[in-house]
Every structure is written in structure tokens, then in C-alpha cells.
Amino acid sequence: xxxxxxxxGGKSFTAVAINCASKAGEWIKSRIGQFAAPDLKFSKxxxxxxxxxxxxxxxxxxxxxxxxxxxxxxxxxVEPGPEASAQSIAKMGGSEYLWIVDPVxxxxxxxxxxxxYSVSIALAYRGEVIVGVIYDPSRDExxxxxxxxxxxxxxxxxxxxxEPALAQSLLATGFPAEHLSALPRNxxxxxxxxxxxxxxxxxxxxxxxxxxxxxxxxxxxxxxxLNAWDLAAGALMIAESGGIVTDQNGHPYSLGVRDxxxxxxxxxxxxxxxxxxx
Ligand code: 2AM
Ligand code: CA
Numbered sequence: 001x002x003x004x005x006x007x008x009g010g011k012s013f014t015a016v017a018i019n020c021a022s023k024a025g026e027w028i029k030s031r032i033g034q035f036a037a038p039d040l041k042f043s044k045x046x047x048x049x050x051x052x053x054x055x056x057x058x059x060x061x062x063x064x065x066x067x068x069x070x071x072x073x074x075x076x077x078v079e080p081g082p083e084a085s086a087q088s089i090a091k092m093g094g095s096e097y098l099w100i101v102d103p104v105x106x107x108x109x110x111x112x113x114x115x116x117y118s119v120s121i122a123l124a125y126r127g128e129v130i131v132g133v134i135y136d137p138s139r140d141e142x143x144x145x146x147x148x149x150x151x152x153x154x155x156x157x158x159x160x161x162x163e164p165a166l167a168q169s170l171l172a173t174g175f176p177a178e179h180l181s182a183l184p185r186n187x188x189x190x191x192x193x194x195x196x197x198x199x200x201x202x203x204x205x206x207x208x209x210x211x212x213x214x215x216x217x218x219x220x221x222x223x224x225x226l227n228a229w230d231l232a233a234g235a236l237m238i239a240e241s242g243g244i245v246t247d248q249n250g251h252p253y254s255l256g257v258r259d260x261x262x263x264x265x266x267x268x269x270x271x272x273x274x275x276x277x278x
Contacts, residue, residue, distance in 0.1 A: 011066060013123050014146055017133040020062045020101075021119045024055045025137035028104055032113065048107050052076050055103035059121065063099050071095035075102050075229045082178070085227045086256065093228075093255045098124045100255070102229035106205030115139075120207035122232035127255060132233030134211045143211040143237055151214050151240040160243040160264035161216035166193070166274065169219035169267055172201040172209040174226075182225040185278075189222065192278035206260075210234020213262050214241040220263035220271055222248065228255045235262070244268045248275050 031051050056074040063072060071092055078088045092098055099121065104110055106117030115138035123131040130147040143158070145151035151158045163169050173190060176182035194200055201218070203209065206226050212218040214237040235245045235253045244265040245253040250272050253260075263271050 013131050014133070014144065016063065016066045017121045017123060017131050018142065018144060020059045021121050021133045021135035022142065023062065024059050024103060024119045025135040027058060028055050028110070028117075028119070029137040032110070048104075048111055049076075051110070052104045052107060055119065056101060059099075059101050059103060059119075067097065067099075070097040070099055072099045073101070073229065075227065082225060082258070086258070089228050089255050093124070093127050095124075096126060098127075100124060100129075100228050100232045102207060105207040105230060109204040114204065116203045116205050116208060118205050118208045118211070120229060120233045122228075122236065124232065124255060129232050129236040129255075132236035134207050134233050134237065136208055136211075141211075143214065145214070145233070145237040145240045147236060147240070149240070151237045153211075153215055158214045158237070158241040159216055160213060160238065160241045161219050162266070163219045163264060164266050166196045166267055166270050167198075169197045169271075170199055170201070170217075171197050171271075172203060172212070172218050172221045174202055174204065174206055174209070174223040176223070176225045178225055186224050189224075189275050189278040193274050196274060206230040207234050210262060211237055213243055213264070214238045216241075216264070220261070220267055222259075222261045222271070222275060224248075224259050226258055226260055231257065231260055235260075238262050246272070248272065 053076050056076040073092050102120040105120050110117045119135045121133045122129050132145040134143040143153050209221040213221050238245050245262040247257045248259040248261050
């Protein structure tokens with residue numbers, strides 16, 4: 001191992017994460033035409049699962065080539081459902097080095113050809129995120145954050161937005177797939193927040209929404225029932241861009257957080273209160 005804890009064999013963790021995200025992103029994009037076939041409707045799930053799985057395999061293999069001893073948590077390696085997701089984080093969150101990967105964040109968009117999806121890759125050291133990379137292949141935008149070193153898009157330092165209050169805010173959310181408790185909660189929150197803010201977007205990729213908060217394009221983002229692979233990279237990015245990321249009770253972000261509230265910091269108290277009052 002080299003003297004610098006961020007490098008093994010000369011290649012930095014961040015360089016490997018960037019390489020993985022851009023390779024996977026280009027590959028996903030190259031496959032998009034294949035879903036325009038008429039059999040889309042009947043085999044949608046399988047086809048998408050194949051792309052998701054292929055992207056995850058690519059990233060997993062690349063990470064293992066550089067860091068064979070590191071742990072790996074990918075969305076496609078975990079059984080569906082909140083219990084399995086929470087368990088996997090509880091089990092793996094304490095690993096020395098843990099790569100946390102969403103090989104396609106925004107799968108529904110991807111299937112429909114709506115160009116808002118991403119590859120999200122985080123590296124945690126003993127439970128703390130130290131590298132976060134989110135790649136948007138549709139716009140060829142790469143968002144990169146390193147713990148203590150800032151966050152960048154197109155090599156330019158990111159900074160959260162300056163809106164001082166909800167009244168000036170552009171927020172984003174996601175409508176949860178779980179319709180018994182998460183969706184009704186989100187809808188109540190949306191109903192409560194909509195009249196208080198400039199507007200609300202729901203663009204379908206939690207990771208990209210997080211990157212947009214870091215870049216100052218959104219004032220804040222909230223969602224119910226997400227997983228570490230949707231959030232870990234973006235959470236570091238927002239923190240390194242001067243924003244705040246907590247759960248919806250105001251506890252600081254950690255890998256187990258599922259109900260997220262992220263903002264430029266200036267609106268955070270007001271944002272949390274509005275969510276709690278909903
Ligand atoms: P995905 O595309 O990787 O599944 C959209 O609101 C966000 O919610 C996306 O980031 C999406 O990630 C995530 N998402 C979609 N279905 C989900 C589910 N069943 N449980 C948790 N998150 C989900
Ligand atoms: Ca996914």
C-alpha cells in the first residue's frame with residue numbers, strides 16, 4: 001500500500017470511481033435503443049434488470065480489479081424490499097472499505113427514454129462516505145466529491161444555492177413505489193409544501209436530484225423510503241458543497257437513513273418543520 005491512504009497501487013479511489021461511473025454510464029446509454037423494440041411491454045422488467053445487472057457487474061469487476069479486498073453493496077445484489085435493503089446496510093455498513101453502487105438510478109426514466117437517470121457510486125470508510133461520484137450520461141455530466149476536498153462538476157467547484165427561505169425555493173421529491181405508507185406520506189408532504197415554495201419537481205432519479213442540490217440547481221430535495229445506494233454519493237456531495245443532509249427528523253445523514261431531507265442549509269429548519277407538520 002502506498003503512503004497516501006487514498007491510493008493503492010498508484011490509482012486513487014476517486015479516479016477508480018470516476019472510471020467506473022463513466023464506463024457504466026456510456027454502456028447503459030449505448031443499450032437504450034434496444035428497449036424501443038415492440039416486446040418492451042412484456043419483458044420490460046427483465047430487460048431493464050439485464051441492463052441494471054450488466055452495469056453493476058461491470059462496476060463490481062472494475063472495483064475488484066483495483067481493490068480485491070474491498071466490500072461491495074450494489075442495488076442488484078440485494079433482494080427487493082425495504083427489509084432486505086436495511087439489513088444489507090446494517091450488515092455491511094461497518095466494513096473497512098465499502099463501495100455502494102446504484103448501477104442505474106432512475107430505471108423508470110431509462111425504460112421510457114426520459115433522459116434523467118444516473119450511475120451513483122460511493123466509497124465509505126468504516127461507515128463514513130469519503131468519495132461520491134454521480135454520472136449523468138444523457139448530459140455527459142460528472143459530479144465528483146471527496147471528503148474534505150470539495151465537490152466538482154465539469155471540474156468546477158460546486159456550491160449550494162443561496163435562497164434564504166422556502167418561499168424562494170425550488171424543491172424536488174420522488175413519488176415512492178411503496179403505496180401503503182410511503183406514498184401517502186409523500187403526498188401529504190407535497191400538498192403541504194407546494195403552496196409554500198416556488199415549485200416542486202419530481203424528475204425520477206434521487207441521486208441526480210441530490211447532485212442538483214449540491215450544484216445549486218435545486219434548493220432542496222426530500223423523499224421517503226430510499227436506500228444507501230440512492231443517497232450516499234449525493235449526501236457527501238451536498239455536504240462538500242455547503243449544504244445540509246439529514247433524515248426527516250433532523251438527524252445527520254448516515255448510511256441507514258431512508259427518509260431524506262437535503263437542502264442548501266439556509267432553508268433546512270423551515271423545510272424540516274414543514275415536513276413534520278404535513
Ligand atoms: P431506482 O431507479 O434505482 O429504482 C425515484 O423516486 C427514486 O426512487 C429513484 O432514485 C429510484 O431509484 C427510487 N426507487 C424506485 N423504486 C423504489 C423502491 N421500490 N424502493 C425504493 N426506492 C425506489
Ligand atoms: Ca437502480
